[in-house]
Amino acid sequence: MINFKHEKGGFIMNTYIESTKENLYETLSSLLKFRSVLDSSDSENHPYGAANTKALEYMLELGKEAGFEVKNMDNQVGYIQLGDQEDYVGVLCHLDVVPEGNDWTFEPFGGTIEETRIIGRGALDDKGPAAASFFALKAIKESGEKLDRSIRLIFGLNEETGSKCVKHYLTKEKPPVTGFTPDADFPVIYAEKGITTFNLKKTFAEAIDDGGIRVVSINGGTAVNMVPDYAEAFIEETMDITDMVTSFNKDFECNVTIDRSKELTRLSVKGVSAHASTPEAGTNAISLLMSCLDVLDLQIGDASSFVRAYVRRINMLTGGEGIGMGMEDDISGALTFNVGTVLMNEAGGSLSVNVRYPVTKSLEDVYNSAFKNIIELERFTYDVVSSVDPIVHDKDGELIKTLMDVYKIHTGDEKAQPICIGGGTYARSMPNIVAYGPLFPGAHDTMHQADEYIVKDDLVRMTKIYADAIYRLAK
Structure with missing residues (x-):
């Protein structure tokens, strides 16, 4: 040479x-x-x-x-x-x-x-x-x-x-x-690895006025191929949440902040940004915020179902295990799963998701594995935005x-x-x-x-x- x-x-x-x-x-x-x-x-x-x-x-x-x-x-x-x-x-x-x-x-x-x-x-x-x-x-x-x-x-x-x-x-x-x-x-x-980007959506129709905390809106993230470093929610605080949020911050070693105005309370949290191909290198602010909302006594209805489904199926995991997408191979390792943005209001909620899947797997493997958990059980819909093969x-x-x-x-x-x-x-x-x-x-x-x-x-x-x-x- x-x-x-x-x-x-x-x-x-x-x-x-x-x-x-x-x-x-x-x-x-x-x-x-x-x-x-x-x-x-x-x-x-x-x-x-x-x-x-x-x-x-x-x-x-x-x-x-x-x-x-x-x-x-x-x-x-x-x-x-x-x-x-x-x-x-x-x-x-x-x-x-x-x-x-x-x-x-x-x-x-x-x-x-x-x-x-x-x-x-x-x-x-x-x-x-x-x-x-x-x-x-x-x-x-x-x-x-x-x-x-x-x-x-x-x-x-x-x-x-x-x-x-x-x-x-x-x-x-x-x-x-x-x-x-x-x-x-x-x-x-x-x-x-193969890459696919898709939106998970849920339309809201039901809300029961049971005295619980009402989630008015959630917003976070700027791009699907980035781990979001900021997320916020506006809620109607029907009961004092200070102790619950303080306890959550201690357990998760984060800092969800509370800002109260005359009508609404804003919860906000900062994460750590990273490339969507390595979500484990960052801290997803959307996941932190959803986890915090999940510990509150939320009003029964589709909005709270959206939050609780997120925590049940996605949570802080970066491998898609909860949604049913967990898979790996010897060449390229494990699938990675990143929620890049969230947008929720009284009409419904939407998540943009970026997945990087192993080179020996197919796009069909990825989506078929998620159908039961998120589509059938949680009643979300989805639409594929883009996909590229490994x-x-x-x-x-x-x-x-x-x-x-x-x-x-x-x-x-x-x-x-x-x-x-x-x-x-x-x-x-x-x-x-x-x-x-x-x-x-x-x-x-x-x-x-x-x-x-x-x-x-x-x-x-x-x-x-x-x-x-x-x-x-x-x-």
Whole structure:
């Protein structure tokens, strides 16, 4: 195996990356200042929002200034290209981000640069890797190495909410012959769990005026692919709930707060946000709030049935066991279950749910297992919002082996092995690519969390890895 770092081109690339790392930091900081969250208010001109379009234009302008070919495809996706060969290596990044959520101690879209890290929504997912890939491409150009394939950095604007941008791309361009998306973990991802998102709904008709506490409304969460970090309920307090809430807070080691007004009482609680693929890494504020409501003497009726069914079937569990979805396999581990949002009023209640299921299971396995518990016994209805099948790549294939070789050279980790994740990446939507980085083993994962950040040293190291990997794939 050639140690690329000691070849002439590799030395030039690493030297270039080291010499321009301050520019890399500033580029990422500027990119983080675009609040590129999905916005459909002007879908005709900006399919995913004006800020998303501006983020794309920013990257394409940088590419143009650096002497690359660039193309904007209807403000949905764009690319920067080196070379004119028909076959190309694709590196797929996304510039859209999930909503910022709550509890930030830094400005979410301030692009704060500290001594050792850069902070902002998207720093890890996926603007940091996008900036790293761009500087990797510039380093390859600087090396002057002759390539057998073109290299194309593709920037999508809809990864977090459906990857329609990639579908649009494939209606106009052929797919890459090989490549990766820097949007998961190192060393390399060979399999991704299946993902399905659905709504659970219950219509309210019955309420008995028995003197119990009436739940007027419940609201929580901002996105289905995030563990919610805040939830609140408004109730009519027909009896004092202070002692019950105090006892609950002690038992659950949380802080449900009580705010009383003339007519209604608000109960609110903060959780800990995390990516929906790892709900166990967070604390679901909706589940905490529902559990607190469950200990109160609620008015008999459909609203209280909605709350109590939630606690019976979902509770604080993250594996879907109570709803009947608990399953696992040896390749990808256990199913994960995340309630991302709740909306309840006097007419009914709705939950948005994100499930990541094992690669050896089918979508039918997931839904058939839940029918009895939630549909028949609890009288909920459901509608499927979206689903994507699991993917599994050959661990011994050329692409996986090449990326693993590069990772081992740059990290010295000879024991590293390809892994399976619950996260969903562009690898599901674009043929011939896998997920590769940016999160290093043992690093703090702040994707979809408050105060998301990327470590400067990790940003530089992944840039060198990406330059090496792209070069090898293009040769």
